[in-house]
Amino acid sequence: MEEVxxxxxxxxxxxxxxxxxxxxxxxxxxxxxxxxxxxxxxLLQSNPVHKKVPVLFHNGNSIAESTVILEFIEETWPENPLxxxxxxxxxxxxxxxxxxxxxxxxxxxxxxxxxxxREKAAKEILEVLKILEQQGLKENKFFGGNTIGLVDxxxxxxxxxxxxxxxxxxxxxxxxSKLPLLHAWVKNFKDIxxxxxxxxxxxKLVVHMKSYYYKLLxxxxxx
Amino acid sequence: MEEVxxxxxxxxxxxxxxxxxxxxxxxxxxxxxxxxxxxxxxLLQSNPVHKKVPVLFHNGNSIAESTVILEFIEETWPENPLxxxxxxxxxxxxxxxxxxxxxxxxxxxxxxxxxxxREKAAKEILEVLKILEQQGLKENKFFGGNTIGLVDxxxxxxxxxxxxxxxxxxxxxxxxSKLPLLHAWVKNFKDIxxxxxxxxxxxKLVVHMKSYYYKLLxxxxxx
Numbered sequence: 452m453e454e455v456x457x458x459x460x461x462x463x464x465x466x467x468x469x470x471x472x473x474x475x476x477x478x479x480x481x482x483x484x485x486x487x488x489x490x491x492x493x494l495l496q497s498n499p500v501h502k503k504v505p506v507l508f509h510n511g512n513s514i515a516e517s518t519v520i521l522e523f524i525e526e527t528w529p530e531n532p533l534x535x536x537x538x539x540x541x542x543x544x545x546x547x548x549x550x551x552x553x554x555x556x557x558x559x560x561x562x563x564x565x566x567x568x569r570e571k572a573a574k575e576i577l578e579v580l581k582i583l584e585q586q587g588l589k590e591n592k593f594f595g596g597n598t599i600g601l602v603d604x605x606x607x608x609x610x611x612x613x614x615x616x617x618x619x620x621x622x623x624x625x626x627x628s629k630l631p632l633l634h635a636w637v638k639n640f641k642d643i644x645x646x647x648x649x650x651x652x653x654x655k656l657v658v659h660m661k662s663y664y665y666k667l668l669x670x671x672x673x674x
Numbered sequence: 675m676e677e678v679x680x681x682x683x684x685x686x687x688x689x690x691x692x693x694x695x696x697x698x699x700x701x702x703x704x705x706x707x708x709x710x711x712x713x714x715x716x717l718l719q720s721n722p723v724h725k726k727v728p729v730l731f732h733n734g735n736s737i738a739e740s741t742v743i744l745e746f747i748e749e750t751w752p753e754n755p756l757x758x759x760x761x762x763x764x765x766x767x768x769x770x771x772x773x774x775x776x777x778x779x780x781x782x783x784x785x786x787x788x789x790x791x792r793e794k795a796a797k798e799i800l801e802v803l804k805i806l807e808q809q810g811l812k813e814n815k816f817f818g819g820n821t822i823g824l825v826d827x828x829x830x831x832x833x834x835x836x837x838x839x840x841x842x843x844x845x846x847x848x849x850x851s852k853l854p855l856l857h858a859w860v861k862n863f864k865d866i867x868x869x870x871x872x873x874x875x876x877x878k879l880v881v882h883m884k885s886y887y888y889k890l891l892x893x894x895x896x897x
Contacts, residue, residue, distance in 0.1 A: 526761040550723065
């Protein structure tokens with residue numbers, strides 16, 4: 452019998468990448484919630500390098516780093532493919548996943564920016580998201596076409612967590628007037644049943660991210 | 675007839691990742707040297723997002739980002755595999771490639787550090803390289819075993835460019851007393867004929883990186 456377990460944390464967009472991929476492929480798995488304030492032996496032993504969720508367990512092996520897990524899932528269960536079959540199209544998908552991993556770091560800047568810095572950070576994010584919209588998404592329903600794939604999954608944080616960030620920070624970036632195609636994508640993405648049914652509760656996420664936000668702000672003030 | 679072209683820059687470790695992979699697989703290609711001080715239309719059109727080398731051209735398609743190109747090469751020409759066949763072993767390889775991409779950023783800090791900051795940065799790098807050595811490389815000749823693969827190729831900068839950095843900065847990190855296994859790996863890696871025959875000239879690289887170094891230092895002082 453195949454063993455599939457996922458060690459995750461409920462507000463983590465990275466854990467949700469793995470949840471969505473497994474569910475979209477119809478893979479049964481056991482979910483284990485990690486206590487990130489008191490890290491488990493399971494986490495420390497299975498991801499000694501980063502000590503972070505998500506970690507996927509498959510038949511005794513453990514795999515860390517969400518983008519690495521996504522590729523593993525795709526290779527291990529090729530049914531309901533989440534990457535295109537064509538090597539060039541796959542390369543494009545990986546290019547945009549990497550773009551999100553590299554540029555996503557600016558979100559943190561937006562989150563902790565105060566005063567005038569906030570507008571500046573929002574402008575920077577808008578520029579990055581415009582590139583993503585115009586060169587990555589284009590007029591498509593999903594990244595790469597008409598069906599959901601790993602690029603969409605990797606940008607899941609944008610469709611849900613980023614809206615919470617906008618609410619907390621008090622600046623709206625993904626608006627129809629600024630990013631019409633990306634705004635439509637957020638709806639398309641969240642309309643997929645597996646996504647809709649597997650998102651952390653919005654209000655609960657606001658409370659969680661607010662406490663994180665004030666902690667970060669406090670650290671900034673403390674410097 | 676298959677078209678394979680590479681747009682690169684002679685001192686770029688990222689361009690060399692692609693060169694090594696193509697040569698290890700015996701793929702014939704045309705090399706085009708980019709003038710990075712006056713970027714070509716070919717570069718601007720083929721990598722409009724980052725405007726950086728390397729860019730691989732294959733039958734009219736262009737692919738950017740060296741780690742994405744490496745995966746494309748592996749999928750397009752599976753002969754002489756550079757990733758393990760087993761999905762879990764592939765995941766491990768991708769984990770260590772990602773580790774280098776993420777943690778490699780600290781090299782820049784080491785490069786521009788002056789005075790006491792330099793020793794501090796060298797200490798940080800040593801900690802990162804110890805993790806790489808003890809958990810990634812272990813007692814193996816190459817990452818993942820007895821033959822060269824994509825992990826080794828992705829760490830090529832460590833085997834050649836980093837030694838130049840050490841010389842310029844004046845601090846040695848990869849020493850037998852500090853990192854015996856990684857020190858041995860540098861030799862194993864550079865002993866592979868395809869690698870040895872396709873490295874930028876050391877003295878030329880010192881001159882190039884020194885001019886870059888002084889430019890960076892000047893910018894730091896200028897702040």
